[in-house]
Amino acid sequence: MAKNDVGFKELDAKLDRVIDAILTEETVRKIVREESADLRKSVQDLVTGIDKLVKSFEELQIEYVSIKVQLSRHEKWFKQIAEITGLKLET
Numbered sequence: 001m002a003k004n005d006v007g008f009k010e011l012d013a014k015l016d017r018v019i020d021a022i023l024t025e026e027t028v029r030k031i032v033r034e035e036s037a038d039l040r041k042s043v044q045d046l047v048t049g050i051d052k053l054v055k056s057f058e059e060l061q062i063e064y065v066s067i068k069v070q071l072s073r074h075e076k077w078f079k080q081i082a083e084i085t086g087l088k089l090e091t
Contacts, residue, residue, distance in 0.1 A: 023031075082089045 079089065081087075
C-alpha cells in the first residue's frame with residue numbers, strides 16, 4: 001500500500017499512537033510533583049546534614065574555650081609554684 005493510500009483504520013491507529021505518546025497536562029503535573037518531591041527530600045537531607053555539622057562545630061568551639069581556660073589556669077599555677085619554690089620558668 002502506498003503512503004498516500006492510508007485508510008481510516010490505519011490513520012486512526014497512527015493517531016492513537018501519537019495521542020498515547022503525547023504528554024497530557026496531568027501527566028506533566030505528576031512528573032513535576034514526583035521530581036519536586038525528590039528535590040525537596042534532597043534539600044531536606046542537605047539541611048539536616050548542615051545542621052549536624054553546625055552543632056558539632058559549636059560543641060568543638062565550647063570544648064576549645066574550656067581547654068583554653070584550663071590551660072591558662074594551669075600556666076598561672078605553674079608561675080605561682082615557680083615563685084614560691086624560687087624556680088625560674090623558661091619560655
